[in-house]
Amino acid sequence: MIIVHRFHIEPTKEQEQKLFRTLTLCRWLYNAALEQKEICYRQRGRSPSCMQQKNELPTLKKELPEYKQVNAQVMQDCLRRLDNAFQRLFSGLAGYPHYKDRDHYRSFTYPQADKQDQFKKPGYIYLPKIGYIKMNAHFAFDPLKVSRVNVKYHNGKWYVNLTSEIAEAEAVEIVNKIGIDVGLLTFAALSDGTKIDNRKYFRKSEKKLARLQRRLSRKKKGSNNRRKAKTKVTWLHDKIANQRKDFLHKASYGIVKKYDLIAVEDLSVKNMIKNHHLSKSIADAGWGKFVNYLEYKCLKYGKTFVKIPPRGTSQTCVCGAHVPKDLSVRVHKCPECGLIADRDIVSAMVILQRAS
Ligand SMILES: [Zn+2]
DSSP, rough: EEEEEEEEOOOOOHHHHHHHHHHHHHHHHHHHHHHHHHHHHHHSSOOHHHHHHHHHHHHHHHHHHHHHGGHHHHHHHHHHHHHHHHHHHHHSOSSSSOOOGGGOEEEEEEEOOOOOTTTTTTTTTTTTTTEEEEEOOOOOOOOOGGGEEEEEEEEEEEEEEEEEEEEOOOOOOOOEEEEEEEEESSEEEETTTTTEHHHHHHHHHHHHHHHHHHHHHSSOOOOOHHHHHHHHHHHHHHHHHHHHHHHHHHHHHHHHHSSSSSEOOOOOOOHHHHOOOHHHHHHTTTTTHHHHHHHHHHHHHHEEEEEEEOTTTTGTTSSSOOOOOOOTTEEEOOOTTTOOEEEHHHHHHHHHHHHH
């Protein structure tokens, strides 16, 4: 199972110059390789393969010594990226590869991480040809499992995406089971009677965002102050996105640690967004990510993950009776068995029942 951790890195001024230089040289290489393919195709009816282009890299370094500033594997990865773009074209997944301008070439990759040395210095990541860069790893990861390092520039900040291969654990015996219902009023309701609320978690940041957006709207178009205000809004958006991820990781980890079987509805969140006016809340809630996180954590810890078809779980009682209610009715009252409980908790119980 492949997972990716994204961490913020803080290069020094000098390191940042090297990072930008690497991005530029990689982009030039990408565009030159694309051009070479096109010229050869026009002249000879066939273009050089990725391997043939890789074999030319040592000559290129001799002729253009500035490429000595770029790690050899990073350069090879540029060519692999171009090759992938053509593979996607040939399999009908994408259009013809574009020449990249500065805004569309924002990352480079070390395809084989040096597990021993890359994370030797605590709090830092070593990037060959760049140096030790301060890294904020906000949760624990196993350096020996990291197989690939991608360096990305996004909204004025630098990040690394660390790809790790995690072994799937052997299935543990199922003792404790839980059903989970995701909803708009409560982020998630659990069949054990607990509820996970995400709104209060983001309230502070969202208030701040509203304030910054009001301030931005008062600034004159094209002014320096407007640009500054806009940067602040973008950064806060990023921060909120990270807070969400953090929240989803913690919430899913807590559940997977405690329970051995986890049942959720197979919601296609995308379809819901298309069909409902509640699209904003649904997109913001991040259920799709939450379910993903639950699933891979289950694989990682040997827990059983069950997705059940979503039909009618909110209109059914655990006794099997049909109990219709619209969204405004928050309490489930069953005329058959007399069960009175929170509607979302009852849905979670029904979900668990269907999975067992
Ligand atoms: Zn009932």
